[in-house]
Amino acid sequence: MTKPPIPEPHRTLTLRDVSEASGVSEMTVSRVLRNRGDVSEATREKVLEAARRLGYVPNKIAGALASQRVNLVGVVIPSLSNMVFPEVMTGISKTLEDTGLQPVVGVSNYQSEREEQVIYEMLSWRPSGLIVAGLEHSEAARAMLAQAGVPIVEIMDIDGTPVDSMVGISHRRAGRKMAEAIVAAGYRKIAFLGTHMPTNDHRARKRLEGFEEALAAAGLSLVDREFYSGGSALAKGREMTEALLKRRPDVDFLYYSNDMIGAGGLLWCLEQGLDVPGRIGLAGFNGVELLDGLPRRLATMDACRLETGVAAAEIIAGKRHSGVIGGEVIEFEPKLQPGDTIRKV
Amino acid sequence: MTKPPIPEPHRTLTLRDVSEASGVSEMTVSRVLRNRGDVSEATREKVLEAARRLGYVPNKIAGALASQRVNLVGVVIPSLSNMVFPEVMTGISKTLEDTGLQPVVGVSNYQSEREEQVIYEMLSWRPSGLIVAGLEHSEAARAMLAQAGVPIVEIMDIDGTPVDSMVGISHRRAGRKMAEAIVAAGYRKIAFLGTHMPTNDHRARKRLEGFEEALAAAGLSLVDREFYSGGSALAKGREMTEALLKRRPDVDFLYYSNDMIGAGGLLWCLEQGLDVPGRIGLAGFNGVELLDGLPRRLATMDACRLETGVAAAEIIAGKRHSGVIGGEVIEFEPKLQPGDTIRKV
DNA sequence: CAGGCTAATGATAGCGCTAACAGTGCAAGC
DNA sequence: GCTTGCACTGTTAGCGCTATCATTAGCCTG
Structure with missing residues (x-):
């Protein structure tokens, strides 16, 4: 009983084609295809069969225009x-x-x-x-x-x-909280490593602002900072960490603007045999699942994404x-x- | 000379609104906004000014329907x-x-x-x-x-x-090439670690097929395999590697179906003090930029993404x-x- | 100055669909 | 019988745009 598929080479199909193929009005076809309104089971079957056989795909552009939805x-x-x-x-x-x-x-x-x-x-x-x-x-x-x-x-x-x-x-608050935790843990010579921000990432900027606010409240300020842009974040984290610690070997905490560069920094510190978190502490931002597999879990702050x-x-x-x-x-x-x-x- | 902005609370604007506001036909407005056809400079200015003032955003749905593009x-x-x-x-x-x-x-x-x-x-x-x-x-x-x-x-x-x-x-070819390189480097007890594939990832499956083909051609076959699904890929890479090497300590090469689990495996091997690549070799797939920051560069194959x-x-x-x-x-x-x-x- | 051209603009007719309403047939109710 | 109601199906009129053709004015050509 199955009618042969229609080979018709290429005119895109419309409701009318399905309507003609199934012998009902366009409106009824429309109702069937949208499961809207009452349509008898027999008609529904007939229409669906025809639509399938023709390979009809409704035109949502027309549908959206007509329905305003x-x-x-x-x-x-x-x-x-x-x-x-x-x-x-x-x-x-x-x-x-x-x-x-x-x-x-x-x-x-x-x-x-x-x-x-x-x-x-x-x-x-x-x-x-x-x-x-x-x-x-x-x-x-x-x-x-x-x-x-x-x-x-x-x-x-x-x-x-x-x-x-x-x-x-609130990224400002997130930065503040992190700073407070760091200070409470006894770190005093704190540096920041992150993306070049002025133009780009407002959230990272706000985080840093909050961070510095809280440091200031504790009578501290960042002892150094390092910025990057582009490239593999993990590799950049390494490079920046190395550069910063060469410049300021006395730093005892590194606050990274994201977890990926933090992870790079962590790997570098561990390779150097630095005592983490004794000699130096590290923290990132974001709570990326990725970090679960690192040799040590990086301190971070979940952003509730x-x-x-x-x-x-x-x-x-x-x-x-x-x-x-x-x-x-x-x-x-x-x-x-x-x-x-x-x-x- | 600038007319005040129109406060009209909320009926979404149409071409007609812009046409009325600028005193030309809808057609002309349409032409101006699409940069199509000849429109005098004076008219163009007038129309653009009105459109901007009203905050008109064209309705692409209608446009697409009419133009069939x-x-x-x-x-x-x-x-x-x-x-x-x-x-x-x-x-x-x-x-x-x-x-x-x-x-x-x-x-x-x-x-x-x-x-x-x-x-x-x-x-x-x-x-x-x-x-x-x-x-x-x-x-x-x-x-x-x-x-x-x-x-x-x-x-x-x-x-x-x-x-x-x-x-x-060709993933089959990629798998084959990797196997050939591994065999050529002298590894003989080769294991595979990857995602559960039958249902999912056809490309990973084809890679494995090619890999095994090439092993077979060299008279070898996989000595073991380990699958995972879900979770942090880096952490899974660790776990699987540990499990596999506990089970088969004699394995001398680990082929991972992707770089992330490969990286997890690499970190684990290095922590265990295993001689990589002497005692055991590792390879992944994909050439993810991420890897640049790892302690050692994982062997991989670029997929030309x-x-x-x-x-x-x-x-x-x-x-x-x-x-x-x-x-x-x-x-x-x-x-x-x-x-x-x-x-x- | 008719004829023809160009540049600029407008009028008309859809694009393919759906909302809203208008039937139609049939069973039940009075 | 006629009404009423229900279940189903069809008719009509757009949705907001653009393609196409028509129109107008202005200007040149011979």
Whole structure:
């Protein structure tokens, strides 16, 4: 009873083709394919069979235009190669999975101008919502977001004013907490190693600001600092650590702006036979899973990335019954993971 | 002379709004915003000013429907947290940058069924092309791809038959080459450590097949193997290595299915004071930049990921003037990077 | 000065789908 | 019988844009 497949070379199929092939109206086909409204079992079968046989794939562009609904959620992040963002994505994807919404990723490469373009591009597809990393955007970008008429969630930072909602941790606070832990453990000659920041990474900058604030409160200040950009983070961590300790052999603590360079530094210190955490302590930032396999667990601070992704997606999906109409603020508490590279008090 | 910004609370703007605000027809506005056709300088200015003032963002859905053109390229990959795929993405993004095309990422989590859904979803947006990792897809997925009517590029593997074009390396060959190098270096008791594959990673499987083929040709076979799934790859690499060497202390070479577990194994071996590569050799796969910072460079094989991304994007963008009409096949040569964990011959 | 050209702009008709409403047939209720 | 209600299916009118063709004014050519 199966009719032969239709060989028709190439005109892209429309609802009409399926409608003709199955002998019902386009509307009925549309209903079947979307599982909407009442359709008799017999008709449903007939339509599905025809659609399958033809290899019909609905045109969501037309559907979206007609229904004024788009099941996409834009996600704008600075980079994919950072390991940090994929984890946020995981939280977002998981949460959206059963909502019919689909995340679409855009990458800004830490460039504000590029970010603006990406946001423009995304909004022009009229998504159901937008998740954007960070609170710092160009003025035009902020204006677009504010105008968009859909939920906007800025994530991974809450030190600032959001356009709409924001979810994440306070990096300033995270930096402060880490400094306090380090000082409490008795370290006094503390140095910082991180990315070149002024242009790029606002979150790393805020972390450092908080860190220095807390040092100042303890009557201390950074004794040295070292910056890098580009290249393999692990290798850079090594090089920077070596350079810094050659220059300032008296330093007794190294605070890294991320775990990867911290791991590089740790490997170098261990190879040199330095007593970690006795002679020198180390700490990074992020709680990357990767670190589990290192010879010693690097002290770090969890940035609650998974939770952040989940909460952001929930706001967009309207799963959060907070009573608040938009403009939610969700702060997570960064957790210190002392690991084995900071003295126990 | 600047008119005040319009506060209009919230009805999303259309071309008509801009047209009314600037006193020309919608068509002219459309022309200005797309830089198409002749428009006098005076009119252009007027329109742009109005569009900016209103904060108008064009509706690409409507535009795409009307013009039957969509500037999106779908990219379907198994995972974002693998480090491998972000690098391919980099190649794709760079190449598409100046073509007006935009990549859109979809993630299949190594599940064929999920992949099918993602492909369906992407095709329903009628993209200009699709880039899909791997050659193994569900039958339905293959049918959809074949029907799509746009360029399809399957990447990162060429051991099989493509739907349309394919770009990448032969994993079978890569496995073979690695085995030959290992045998040539004098190792004889060789073990394999990798992911649980049957269900998942076809490329890892093909690599292993090629590897065993070449061993067989040298009259050898794997003396042991160890599989894992999930968890921190670095930590797993450690654990598996320890388990395997406890079980078979006579093994003299460990072939890992990826660099991360290889790195974990390397760290463990070095801690144990094993003579690497004298007493035992190690090799991974992929050439992840990360490895640069390790105490010793792990032997590995570059999978040409950047080049693969670039070439795939070029095919979609029509930048490749090969004379071939679709159905291109581009093979890259995986390069052995002997590092410091395999004996010099 | 008709005829023809160009440059700039407008009018019209969809793109492929869905919302909203309008049937249609049939069984049950009075 | 007629009404009422229900289950199903069809009709109509856009969604916001762009392709295409038509129109207008201005200017040149012979």
